[in-house]
Amino acid sequence: MRPKLAVRREHGHNAADAVALSRRLGLPLMDASRGEKPELMLEYRGGRLTLCEYRRYRTNPVFVDIDVSIRRYPSLPAAKRGPLARAIGRRTRSIIDATAGWGQDLGLLVAMGYRVTAVERSPVMAVLLEDGLSRLAVNSDVRGPFELPRLVVADAVQYLSTVRETPDCVYLDPMFPPKRKRSALAKRRLRLLREVVGDDEDRGKLFTSALHTSTKRVVVKRADEAPPIADHPDETYTGKLVRYDVYLLGYRE
Ligand SMILES: C[S@@+](CC[C@H](N)C(=O)[O-])C[C@H]1O[C@@H](n2cnc3c(N)ncnc32)[C@H](O)[C@@H]1O
Incomplete structure (x- = not known):
């Protein structure tokens, strides 16, 4: 049966982190090379943990982006407006x-x-x-x-x-x-x-x-x-x- 949510592992890319994450969350571990197709995937991509739908894998993945940078805010703490x-x-x-x-x-x-x-x-x-x-x-x-x-x-x-x-x-x-x-x-x-x-x-x-x-x-x-x-x-x-x-x-x- 197609799992709803799995951790995707790609060899050489945070493979050990993916294994640890699947154990921690009790989720199946899917190998990219075997073409397995969960509905949703957690994956380490570009130095971030991401979540995406399998059918939209090519679009940008979603991740937690807490941006408290000086580029975003001219001064910190930001104005309370x-x-x-x-x-x-x-x-x-x-x-x-x-x-x-x-x-x-x-x-x-x-x-x-x-x-x-x-x-x-x-x-x-x-x-x-x-x-x-x-x-x-x-x-x-x-x-x-x-x-x-x-x-x-x-x-x-x-x-x-x-x-x-x-x-x-x-x-x-x-x-x-x-x-x-x-x-x-x-x-x-x-x-x-x-x-x-x-x-x-x-x-x-x-x-x-x-x-x-x-x-x-x-x-x-x-x-x-x-x-x-x-x-x-x-x-x-x-x-x-x-x-x-x-x-x-x-x-x-
Ligand atoms: C609409 S989202 C919040 C979005 C968030 N304010 C943001 O800016 O990204 C609601 C979240 O609250 C969590 N949540 C709802 N009830 C909760 C509860 N009783 N305890 C802890 N988390 C809860 C849900 O799991 C979900 O992730």
Whole structure:
């Protein structure tokens, strides 16, 4: 039977890493030379761990790209402007990004100088994040000051209930239906993510857990036309295709 997800090994190219990864994730190891065809493949390519669909192997693979470089940002920490920064709030220092996914929002939060703990429960997304963070740690194009985020591989519902150092803000971006007008790369990232993790049916539980753990606010990212995760957010900040709903915890700036 055609496996859904496998680790692809090409002889001479990170072959030992591919073997270790397939063992760690309990996934089949596919040899490039034998022409095996999983639906999705994890593969070390060009010094990065990538995820791609077998039928689109020739198009650019997708990987965690946390770019906190001086090329991208004229100064670091980046200016706290825009709807995400306004939703996070001026007095927030520490954030738990409880749904790290491809690490895109994580990159923005890190660049803006917040102290971030990233949580991801999908073991596949977690290894992709680990790989992106290890590249960030050694990227000579990156200049501080910023703190490397810590990655926790766990279900955030459980993790939030046991966390010792409670954060100023818990940030949530559970899966929601695909949107019109996204760029081709964003659509591809989302499609692959959906294939790997499915829908986040328990987002209500995660929201409740976030309300109990955060000290100042919970920020929930939603598609601009989607209903809020819970009624009556205290504040709402609208971006191009998304909205940030803010739930304040007995505290206002
Ligand atoms: C829409 S994606 C997040 C995308 C991310 N904000 C970004 O910028 O790339 C949602 C991710 O949250 C993860 N997730 C959902 N519920 C979770 C939970 N309870 N604990 C940990 N991770 C969770 C999913 O596995 C998925 O990778």
